[in-house]
Amino acid sequence: MGHLIPPSIMPYVLPVLYAVVIVAVLPLLAGYIVLMERKVMADMQARLGPMRVGPHGLLQPIADAVKLLLKEDIIPDKADRLMFWFAPLVSVTMALLAYSALAIGPAFQIADLNIGLLFILAVSSLGIYGIVLGGWASNSHYSLLGALRSAAQLVSYETAAGLGLISVLLLAGSLSMKDIVQAQSDQGVWFGFSVPFGFFIYLVGSIAETNRAPCDLPEAESELVAGYMTEYSGFRWSLYFLAEYANMIIVAGIATTLFLGGWLRPGARYHEHIPGTGIEWLDALPALLTLGVALYSLKLAPQQPVKIQKIVMGLVAVLCLGIAGILAGALFAPAGVMQGIHGAFWFMAKVFAYIYAFLWIRFTFPRYRFDQLMRLGWRFLIPLALVNVIGVGVAIVLRQQFAWGPIVSLIPTTLATLGVAMLLAKDDAPVSEAQTADGE
Amino acid sequence: MQTLNQALFIFFAVLAVASAILMVTRRNIVHGAVFLITTLLSTAGIFLLLEAEFLFIVQVILYVGGIMVLFVFVIMLVNLDVSMRQVQFNRQWFVAGALALVLAAQFLFAIWAGRGALRLPAMADEISPKNTEAVADALFSHYMLPFEIASILLLVAMIGAVVMAKRRVG
Numbered sequence: 001m002g003h004l005i006p007p008s009i010m011p012y013v014l015p016v017l018y019a020v021v022i023v024a025v026l027p028l029l030a031g032y033i034v035l036m037e038r039k040v041m042a043d044m045q046a047r048l049g050p051m052r053v054g055p056h057g058l059l060q061p062i063a064d065a066v067k068l069l070l071k072e073d074i075i076p077d078k079a080d081r082l083m084f085w086f087a088p089l090v091s092v093t094m095a096l097l098a099y100s101a102l103a104i105g106p107a108f109q110i111a112d113l114n115i116g117l118l119f120i121l122a123v124s125s126l127g128i129y130g131i132v133l134g135g136w137a138s139n140s141h142y143s144l145l146g147a148l149r150s151a152a153q154l155v156s157y158e159t160a161a162g163l164g165l166i167s168v169l170l171l172a173g174s175l176s177m178k179d180i181v182q183a184q185s186d187q188g189v190w191f192g193f194s195v196p197f198g199f200f201i202y203l204v205g206s207i208a209e210t211n212r213a214p215c216d217l218p219e220a221e222s223e224l225v226a227g228y229m230t231e232y233s234g235f236r237w238s239l240y241f242l243a244e245y246a247n248m249i250i251v252a253g254i255a256t257t258l259f260l261g262g263w264l265r266p267g268a269r270y271h272e273h274i275p276g277t278g279i280e281w282l283d284a285l286p287a288l289l290t291l292g293v294a295l296y297s298l299k300l301a302p303q304q305p306v307k308i309q310k311i312v313m314g315l316v317a318v319l320c321l322g323i324a325g326i327l328a329g330a331l332f333a334p335a336g337v338m339q340g341i342h343g344a345f346w347f348m349a350k351v352f353a354y355i356y357a358f359l360w361i362r363f364t365f366p367r368y369r370f371d372q373l374m375r376l377g378w379r380f381l382i383p384l385a386l387v388n389v390i391g392v393g394v395a396i397v398l399r400q401q402f403a404w405g406p407i408v409s410l411i412p413t414t415l416a417t418l419g420v421a422m423l424l425a426k427d428d429a430p431v432s433e434a435q436t437a438d439g440e
Numbered sequence: 441m442q443t444l445n446q447a448l449f450i451f452f453a454v455l456a457v458a459s460a461i462l463m464v465t466r467r468n469i470v471h472g473a474v475f476l477i478t479t480l481l482s483t484a485g486i487f488l489l490l491e492a493e494f495l496f497i498v499q500v501i502l503y504v505g506g507i508m509v510l511f512v513f514v515i516m517l518v519n520l521d522v523s524m525r526q527v528q529f530n531r532q533w534f535v536a537g538a539l540a541l542v543l544a545a546q547f548l549f550a551i552w553a554g555r556g557a558l559r560l561p562a563m564a565d566e567i568s569p570k571n572t573e574a575v576a577d578a579l580f581s582h583y584m585l586p587f588e589i590a591s592i593l594l595l596v597a598m599i600g601a602v603v604m605a606k607r608r609v610g
Contacts, residue, residue: 080468080470083470083471083474113493114493114571114572115493115494115497115571115572118497118501119497121501121505122497122500122501122504122505123500125501125505125506125509126500126504126505128505128509129477129509129512132509132512132513132516133470133474133512136470136512136516144516147516148513148516148517151509151510151512151513151516152513154509155506155509155510155513158505158506159598175572374605375605378601378602378605379602379605382598382602383602386595386598386599
């Protein structure tokens with residue numbers, strides 16, 4: 001290899017390779033998150049969900065992708081053609097660009113920017129232009145209303161979500177994704193536990209920013225047909241779809257890195273902080289879990305109704321077995337390799353747990369009315385986030401001046417924020433009922 | 441590396457100036473907004489070339505990601521057909537033209553007077569990894585008072601918005 005690649009471009013080889021892998025894998029991943037969404041929804045509604053294409057619907061995303069690519073590409077007559085063509089590209093480019101700073105494990109990161117978090121936030125907030133310009137260019141009232149709602153929603157909730165993130169940045173003292181995870185490792189606690197209200201505010205803010213239910217007003221199908229993407233079809237539509245799911249993974253990645261310890265294994269350094277509480281056996285968990293999935297799909301394979309489905313199920317079992325083998329092999333590899341592979345596993349596991357929470361919320365809560373959404377953002381989340389940030393500042397002073405522990409110092413903050421939250425909720429509740437009564 | 445940087449600088453500079461001109465001359469106000477966004481992004485690109493990462497990201501987050509979203513939001517509430525039909529350069533054009541000429545003369549004079557110091561912008565000598573910290577240090581030591589005044593002003597504005605939203609209508 002050393003002869004083939006001139007040394008001057010050597011540092012760029014690995015990042016480019018990562019970038020290619022991410023761009024290639026992401027559409028597939030997005031497709032499978034859609035399948036996961038449908039399966040979780042079906043499960044929560046006591047149905048089976050997609051079962052026909054492949055065993056348990058496992059090939060459904062591929063069938064959907066083929067269908068979307070073969071569909072006719074329609075551009076409305078009076079649309080602004082250039083903008084109509086350009087807008088979905090903005091959405092999907094910005095969504096993909098944000099991945100360049102995301103740290104998927106200690107080894108797997110395209111660029112460790114020292115403004116990493118700000119870069120991801122900036123780039124993913126640019127994706128809004130895809131929605132706004134696309135909605136405008138369609139020259140349709142539904143699309144325009146969807147675009148306007150989207151812009152208003154993003155501006156309102158970005159403030160709250162940003163303030164939620166600031167509480168973590170104060171604790172971590174860095175904007176680099178790697179350093180933030182390192183800070184959680186050093187302090188021995190995931191920031192989601194030390195600033196639960198920061199996490200809560202970011203969770204709500206990220207749902208609103210990614211236009212997911214119950215905050216999916218820009219594409220509310222009962223009011224706006226499909227909102228900003230009403231006039232889009234075929235490939236362009238699927239670009240929007242890809243951007244939406246890519247953004248979901250991005251916000252899940254941010255939340256994982258900032259609040260859930262990034263690639264750290266649960267209890268990774270307990271034995272250093274509290275002697276005798278090491279839970280090192282958790283290192284074997286990734287391999288055992290995937291092995292379990294492999295055995296389960298092996299058991300399911302003969303029960304499939306059609307021969308081809310038996311074969312596909314067998315292939316799934318082989319794939320899981322391979323991953324289990326890699327995860328088990330990593331246990332005996334040098335520490336760097338092991339942390340790289342297992343870090344990526346834990347990171348993805350947490351990302352998917354966060355996405356599962358997204359889906360869970362989606363199928364639990366009814367959609368907000370627009371004024372309710374704005375009220376939640378401006379009257380509840382932003383004041384709460386401000387109090388939380390001030391409280392974290394106080395906690396840091398307690399830490400530095402009185403040498404309080406990393407967890408103890410934040411308990412007063414959390415309690416104070418909880419009090420304010422209850423006060424705000426109490427203050428808001430009768431008003432909202434009265435307004436609904438005379439507003440309608 | 442030097443030539444690559446210069447090429448990138450020329451690219452961003454040309455893009456910024458060209459988009460600025462297009463922004464003023466486009467009749468469609470949404471297209472104008474898009475070109476303004478391009479101008480802001482190219483300026484951000486020049487900041488990045490100068491290794492001022494924090495300025496770059498602030499430019500993108502605040503101007504492109506925040507302020508321009510509100511611009512576009514307001515533009516879309518405006519009736520576009522009316523503005524499309526209006527005469528773009530109306531009868532005050534010579535006043536504006538005269539002002540522009542005076543401004544251009546001032547710029548040219550300033551450039552001519554300071555021609556000895558003119559060169560392509562130089563980047564920081566070393567790659568400075570602590571860009572954000574450097575900005576924070578400057579803000580919290582030399583410019584403490586103005587920074588605090590600006591922060592309080594913004595905080596008051598935000599709280600004011602919340603209070604106004606909380607007030608019951610009717």
